[in-house]
Amino acid sequence: MKKIILASKSIDRSEILKRAKVPFETFITNINEDIYKVKISDAHNLVKELAKAKALLAKKNFLDDTLDAIIIAADTVVVLDGEIIGKAKNEEEAFNILKKLNGRTHELITGIAITETNNPKIIDDTVTTNVQFINLFDEELKLYIKNGEWKGRAGAYSIKDKASLFTKKINGSASNVIGLPMNKLFEILRKEFSFNLFQLEDSEF
Amino acid sequence: MKKIILASKSIDRSEILKRAKVPFETFITNINEDIYKVKISDAHNLVKELAKAKALLAKKNFLDDTLDAIIIAADTVVVLDGEIIGKAKNEEEAFNILKKLNGRTHELITGIAITETNNPKIIDDTVTTNVQFINLFDEELKLYIKNGEWKGRAGAYSIKDKASLFTKKINGSASNVIGLPMNKLFEILRKEFSFNLFQLEDSEF
Numbered sequence: 001m002k003k004i005i006l007a008s009k010s011i012d013r014s015e016i017l018k019r020a021k022v023p024f025e026t027f028i029t030n031i032n033e034d035i036y037k038v039k040i041s042d043a044h045n046l047v048k049e050l051a052k053a054k055a056l057l058a059k060k061n062f063l064d065d066t067l068d069a070i071i072i073a074a075d076t077v078v079v080l081d082g083e084i085i086g087k088a089k090n091e092e093e094a095f096n097i098l099k100k101l102n103g104r105t106h107e108l109i110t111g112i113a114i115t116e117t118n119n120p121k122i123i124d125d126t127v128t129t130n131v132q133f134i135n136l137f138d139e140e141l142k143l144y145i146k147n148g149e150w151k152g153r154a155g156a157y158s159i160k161d162k163a164s165l166f167t168k169k170i171n172g173s174a175s176n177v178i179g180l181p182m183n184k185l186f187e188i189l190r191k192e193f194s195f196n197l198f199q200l201e202d203s204e205f
Numbered sequence: 206m207k208k209i210i211l212a213s214k215s216i217d218r219s220e221i222l223k224r225a226k227v228p229f230e231t232f233i234t235n236i237n238e239d240i241y242k243v244k245i246s247d248a249h250n251l252v253k254e255l256a257k258a259k260a261l262l263a264k265k266n267f268l269d270d271t272l273d274a275i276i277i278a279a280d281t282v283v284v285l286d287g288e289i290i291g292k293a294k295n296e297e298e299a300f301n302i303l304k305k306l307n308g309r310t311h312e313l314i315t316g317i318a319i320t321e322t323n324n325p326k327i328i329d330d331t332v333t334t335n336v337q338f339i340n341l342f343d344e345e346l347k348l349y350i351k352n353g354e355w356k357g358r359a360g361a362y363s364i365k366d367k368a369s370l371f372t373k374k375i376n377g378s379a380s381n382v383i384g385l386p387m388n389k390l391f392e393i394l395r396k397e398f399s400f401n402l403f404q405l406e407d408s409e410f
Contacts, residue, residue: 020367021352134388136403143403147226160365162225164380164387165402171376175369182369183339197370198341198348 002195005117007058007073012158013180020182022197029057029073037086043079044126047111050075052124055113062117069117070195076179078155080106086154094150095141101155103135105169108155110176114188123192127181129172131159136166154179207400210322212263212278217363218385225387227402234262234278242291248284249331252316255280257329260318267322274322275400281384283360284312291359299355300346306360308340310374313360313382319393328397332386334377336364341371359384 004024006017017024031053040046054073062069078085080100088094108129115122136144149163150156157163159170159177175182189195209229211222222229236258245251259278267274283290285305293299313334320327341349354368355361362368364375364382380387394400 016369019365020369134392140401140403159379160224164221164225165391166388167379168388169377170379172374174364174372174375174379174382177379183371183373186370187339196345198345 003067003069005058005062005069005071007054007071008179010074010152010179012153012160012178013074016175016178016180016182020197022200024072027058027061027071029054029061031057033075037084041084043077043084043107043109044111044128046084047075047077047109048113048124048126049111051111051113052122055115055122059115059117065117067117070189070193071115071117072112072180072185073114074110074112074180076108076110076154078106078108080104087152088150088156091145091150094145094156097156098136098141098145098150099138101133101157102141103133105130105132106155107131108172108177110179110181112181112184112188114185114193116193119193121192123188125184125188127173127176127184129170129174129176131167131177132169132171134166134168140166208272208274210263210267210274210276212259212276213384215279215357215384217358217365217383218279221380221383221385221387225402227405229277232263232266232276234259236262238280242289246289248282248289248312248314249316249333251289252280252282252314253318253329253331254316256316256318257327260320260327264320264322270322272322275394275398276320276322277317277385277390278319279315279317279385281313281315281359284314285309292357293355293361296350296355299350299361302361303341303346303350303355304343306338306362307346308338310335310337311360312336313377315381315384315386317386317389317393319390319398321398324398326397328393330389330393332378332381332389334375334379334381336360336372336382337374337376339371339373345371 113124149158173181318329354363378386
């Protein structure tokens with residue numbers, strides 16, 4: 001049976017795939033993201049190019065292999081007032097990011113790239129979700145940061161965890177906010193790779 | 206320290222509270238929901254009255270106790286074309302519900318009621334989120350139903366699990382779709398009960 005490779009080290013992406021009962025393996029790619037960030041100023045292009053780079057690097061790794069696999073890669077950023085916001089490096093940066101997003105609506109943009117080990121085809125796309133936060137006091141933001149959810153997350157929050165308390169509204173794909181737009185993934189796999197994530201489950205039960 | 210009692214048997218509500226790092230205990234109330242459903246035709250009133258009934262029944266149970274606790278209760282329904290849709294009783298009902306929701310946008314309405322063991326005050330409210338599904342083939346719906354996610358869930362789906370594959374878009378509170386509007390809970394507790402769910406965490410770390 002065809003394997004699924006998730007070319008991502010994000011625990012959130014792994015979790016959402018597991019919850020959707022999709023069997024997969026992870027492959028961690030090490031892309032120098034800073035080079036892309038310097039070259040590409042448009043958020044949609046940036047996440048698309050980063051997702052593609054991750055997918056292609058994973059593919060290269062499996063090139064000499066006889067493995068028949070689908071490779072999925074993604075990259076997520078937050079955009080506010082035209083500024084691309086990635087991950088915080090420390091608590092201070094996390095506070096500054098959350099202070100900016102506080103009481104406002106930002107865009108959460110994920111780029112996704114899908115290919116196969118034995119197929120030159122690569123499909124990429126981006127999905128945007130608007131996320132609105134309620135207004136928190138500085139003291140509350142500081143207490144939120146203490147729990148460490150900001151680590152490794154674009155925008156320094158995790159909507160499925162304690163950030164649910166200050167997420168007032170989202171408009172768009174919900175799984176996209178966690179880092180992997182599952183509906184888009186399902187539709188691309190069905191349409192472009194004749195691979196159905198429901199039938200996959202059928203073969204296991 | 207004040208305790209939090211979740212008057213609900215929903216595993217989804219328990220999970221979302223746990224993920225928000227809120228310590229709590231559950232208390233299962235047995236309300237005859239059918240009586241309410243016959244009497245109340247308006248979805249907002251129905252979920253509000255059911256949430257209130259659950260909260261008050263839990264409160265009554267703790268009445269002779271010296272327990273200092275906040276009691277949280279909730280009830281969720283799905284509404285499509287003015288029809289209130291609850292939980293499916295079997296796979297056939299689950300299929301019929303999902304077939305109705307398929308490719309369309311429905312409302313997910315949660316009623317929430319909050320009170321304290323030693324306080325006559327009870328605050329209730331409702332939160333509505335619009336949920337849009339992509340269009341699935343009957344065969345895919347049947348395969349989805351097989352995994353059992355429909356059990357015990359209003360609308361016969363679980364957005365945080367495999368239903369993420371067919372949830373195209375939501376507009377409104379994301380946690381509300383899982384059964385507990387966390388932002389509303391946070392705001393009511395802070396405003397009406399002077400209880401801050403961030404400070405709570407501070408005392409533990």
